[in-house]
Amino acid sequence: MALTKEQLKDIETSLVDLASKEVGPLLKEKAGTQFDAFDDKANQVDLVTAVDKKIEAIIKESLNKLYPDFKFVGEETYQPGTTEIGKEPTFIVDPIDGTTNFIHGYPYSCTSLGLVENGVPVVGVVYNPHLNMMFHASKDNGARLNGEPIKVPERDLTLQQSIIALEAGSERSSGSSGDDNFDIKQATYKNLLSDKGGYIHGSRSCGSAAMNMCLVATGKLDAYWEGGCWAWDVCAGWCIVTECGGMVVGGNPNAWEVPVDERCYLAVRGGCTNPSQKTFVENFWSHVAGKLKYHW
Amino acid sequence: MSLDLRSIEDYLCSLAKEKVGPIIKAKSGTQHVYDAKSGSRAVDIVTAIDKQVEKLIWTNVKEKYPDFKFVGEESFVPGETTITDEPTFIIDPIDGTTNFVHDFPFSCTSLGLALNKEPVVGVIYNPHLDLLVSASKNNGVRVNGKTFDFSAKTKEMGPLTLKTSVVALQPGSAREGSNFQTKMRTYEALLSCDEGFVHGFRNLGSSAMTLAYICLGYLDSYWDGGCYSWDVCAGWCILKETGGRIVGANPGEWDVPVDNRTYLAVRACESSKQQEQYIEDFWACVKGSLKY
Incomplete structure (x- = not known):
C-alpha cells in the first residue's frame, strides 16, 4: 500500500522539524572545530568525525520512534554488500x-534526510544551518525553500550555455584499484570545458552532493554530474529536484532510468521543456569519456 | 601622501x-x-x-x-x-x-x-x-x-599543510592552448593521491568571493591565472590584513605586482615558515607555466 500524498506531507514536516531543531544546531556549533578529531575511512580525504556518528544516532532514534x-x-551504519534498499518505505540519511x-568550516555542510518507497525518492529534506537554507519536498506536494514554494524561472537550457557542478570526490588514484574512474572524470571535465568540446559557461564545486542537488533544483545551477557518491548523498535532493520539474538520470550514457543507489548520476534543472532536458542529457553524455564503474 | x-x-x-x-x-x-x-x-x-x-x-x-x-x-x-x-x-x-x-x-x-x-x-x-x-x-x-577576530580564527584552524587543505580552483574562460593544459594538469596533480592529494577543491566562479572566503577561514588557498587586478585588488588588501599572502601562480614568483595576472593566495597560519613551505609544496604540483 503506497503512502498517500497527505502521509508524505506529514513525514516531510517531521523531517523538517528534526533537521531544524535537533540536527542543525549541532552542525552549526561543531563546524570548523573538528580538526584533530577525524579518523581515516577509505583514505585521509574521506573524513569521518565523531559528530557524524552522533548525529546519525540521533536521527535514527527519532525516526524509529515516529x-x-x-x-x-x-x-x-551502512554495511557494504549487506545493506539493501528494498520496496518498503526506507529512510535514507x-x-x-x-x-x-x-571539518574546514566551509559553509556548505548540511544534513540530508530522504525517504524512498518502491525505490523512488518521495520525501527530501536538506538543511544547511550555516546559510539557513531549508529545502524540503514530497512527492506531488511541490518543493519549498524555508517554507516558500520554489519557483524555477523559465529559461532555455543548452549545454554550451550552462554552468555545471563537478566534484573531484575522494577517489583519487589512477587505475590502482582496477578501475579508471578518476581518469575518466578528469577527461570528462576537460571535454566539457574545452572550446573544442562542450565549451560550457563554467563549472562550480560546492563539496556537497546534497547542496549541489538543491542548487540544481532551484535553477541556480543547470546540472550536476557525479560518480562515486551514495544513495544518502542524493536521495533527499533527488526528490527536491523532481518536484521542481528537474530530472535525475544516470551519469553514464543511455542510463535513462537508474536506481537510487546507482552511485553515478546526472541531475538537470527544470524551468524548461522535457525535450530540451533530454537533448541536454544526450549532449552531456556525448562528452563522458568512458564508463564509470562502481558495482562489481 | x-x-x-x-x-x-x-x-x-x-x-x-x-x-x-x-x-x-x-x-x-x-x-x-x-x-x-x-x-x-x-x-x-x-x-x-x-x-x-x-x-x-x-x-x-x-x-x-x-x-x-x-x-x-x-x-x-x-x-x-x-x-x-x-x-x-x-x-x-x-x-x-x-x-x-x-x-x-x-x-x-x-x-x-x-x-x-x-x-x-x-x-x-x-x-x-x-x-x-x-x-x-x-x-x-x-x-x-x-x-x-582573524587571529582567533587562525589559531582555531591549526597547521597549514597541502595535504589537509581545501583549495579553490577555477578553469576560467580561456579553454584552449597551453594555459588551459597547464591548469588541467595542475588540478590533476593537486588531486592525485600520488602528488598533492589535497582534501578537496572548490570552485565558486568568483575570484573576489574566493579571496573573501579565504580571509574568513573557509578555504586554505586559491590558485589561478588569467584574472586581472580588479579581480584581486580588494581581496588582496583584506587577505594581507589577516596575515595571508599572495604570490605568483608559477614557481619562484615570491613578489608579484597587483596586475600579475597569475596568483596563489594562501591563508594566514601561525608561522610564516609554514606558509612558505605550503607555497613551495603547492608550486611543486604546478605542471608547466602560466603566461599572459
Missing part, C-alpha cells in the same frame, strides 16, 4: 553531507 | 551595500541578453549591467575623490590603462559575471584602492548572502561592519 515500521539506511566542508 | 584609509573603506562599504548591492541582487538571473567579449559562443560574458554599475561607481567615487585615478574592468583598455603610484581605485563592478547571468549566488562587487601599486583598501560585498567583508591597511578586517 515511524517504527520504516527501514533505515544511514551513511555511518546522510547526517552530515559535505564532511570535508564541515 | 597621507590618506585616511579607514574613512575610504567606510565610504566604499556604504557605496557597495547601499548602491551597488541592490542592483546586483535585483538583476541577477534576469540578463538573458549578453555579449561575449570574443565571439558569440565564447564564455567571457559581459552584460549591460556590468557597464551600468561601473559607471555608477565611477561617478560616485569621482565626486568624492576627484584626484584619484580609476581602473575598472569595463573601462580598461589593454595596453593603455596602467597602474601608477598614485591613489587608484581598482574595481570590478560585478565579479563573477557568469554567476550573475545564471543567478548562482556568488556574484559580488569588488572595490579596491591601491597606493604605490599596493592594495590598501578592500571592500567585497555579496548581496545574495548579504556578506560584506572589508579592510584597510593596518586597520584590521570587518565583516558586515563588525570587527573580525
Whole structure:
C-alpha cells in the first residue's frame, strides 16, 4: 500500500522539524572545530568525525520512534554488500553531507534526510544551518525553500550555455584499484570545458552532493554530474529536484532510468521543456569519456 | 601622501551595500541578453549591467575623490590603462559575471584602492548572502561592519599543510592552448593521491568571493591565472590584513605586482615558515607555466 500524498506531507514536516531543531544546531556549533578529531575511512580525504556518528544516532532514534515500521539506511551504519534498499518505505540519511566542508568550516555542510518507497525518492529534506537554507519536498506536494514554494524561472537550457557542478570526490588514484574512474572524470571535465568540446559557461564545486542537488533544483545551477557518491548523498535532493520539474538520470550514457543507489548520476534543472532536458542529457553524455564503474 | 584609509573603506562599504548591492541582487538571473567579449559562443560574458554599475561607481567615487585615478574592468583598455603610484581605485563592478547571468549566488562587487601599486583598501560585498567583508591597511578586517577576530580564527584552524587543505580552483574562460593544459594538469596533480592529494577543491566562479572566503577561514588557498587586478585588488588588501599572502601562480614568483595576472593566495597560519613551505609544496604540483 503506497503512502498517500497527505502521509508524505506529514513525514516531510517531521523531517523538517528534526533537521531544524535537533540536527542543525549541532552542525552549526561543531563546524570548523573538528580538526584533530577525524579518523581515516577509505583514505585521509574521506573524513569521518565523531559528530557524524552522533548525529546519525540521533536521527535514527527519532525516526524509529515516529515511524517504527520504516527501514533505515544511514551513511555511518551502512554495511557494504549487506545493506539493501528494498520496496518498503526506507529512510535514507546522510547526517552530515559535505564532511570535508564541515571539518574546514566551509559553509556548505548540511544534513540530508530522504525517504524512498518502491525505490523512488518521495520525501527530501536538506538543511544547511550555516546559510539557513531549508529545502524540503514530497512527492506531488511541490518543493519549498524555508517554507516558500520554489519557483524555477523559465529559461532555455543548452549545454554550451550552462554552468555545471563537478566534484573531484575522494577517489583519487589512477587505475590502482582496477578501475579508471578518476581518469575518466578528469577527461570528462576537460571535454566539457574545452572550446573544442562542450565549451560550457563554467563549472562550480560546492563539496556537497546534497547542496549541489538543491542548487540544481532551484535553477541556480543547470546540472550536476557525479560518480562515486551514495544513495544518502542524493536521495533527499533527488526528490527536491523532481518536484521542481528537474530530472535525475544516470551519469553514464543511455542510463535513462537508474536506481537510487546507482552511485553515478546526472541531475538537470527544470524551468524548461522535457525535450530540451533530454537533448541536454544526450549532449552531456556525448562528452563522458568512458564508463564509470562502481558495482562489481 | 597621507590618506585616511579607514574613512575610504567606510565610504566604499556604504557605496557597495547601499548602491551597488541592490542592483546586483535585483538583476541577477534576469540578463538573458549578453555579449561575449570574443565571439558569440565564447564564455567571457559581459552584460549591460556590468557597464551600468561601473559607471555608477565611477561617478560616485569621482565626486568624492576627484584626484584619484580609476581602473575598472569595463573601462580598461589593454595596453593603455596602467597602474601608477598614485591613489587608484581598482574595481570590478560585478565579479563573477557568469554567476550573475545564471543567478548562482556568488556574484559580488569588488572595490579596491591601491597606493604605490599596493592594495590598501578592500571592500567585497555579496548581496545574495548579504556578506560584506572589508579592510584597510593596518586597520584590521570587518565583516558586515563588525570587527573580525582573524587571529582567533587562525589559531582555531591549526597547521597549514597541502595535504589537509581545501583549495579553490577555477578553469576560467580561456579553454584552449597551453594555459588551459597547464591548469588541467595542475588540478590533476593537486588531486592525485600520488602528488598533492589535497582534501578537496572548490570552485565558486568568483575570484573576489574566493579571496573573501579565504580571509574568513573557509578555504586554505586559491590558485589561478588569467584574472586581472580588479579581480584581486580588494581581496588582496583584506587577505594581507589577516596575515595571508599572495604570490605568483608559477614557481619562484615570491613578489608579484597587483596586475600579475597569475596568483596563489594562501591563508594566514601561525608561522610564516609554514606558509612558505605550503607555497613551495603547492608550486611543486604546478605542471608547466602560466603566461599572459
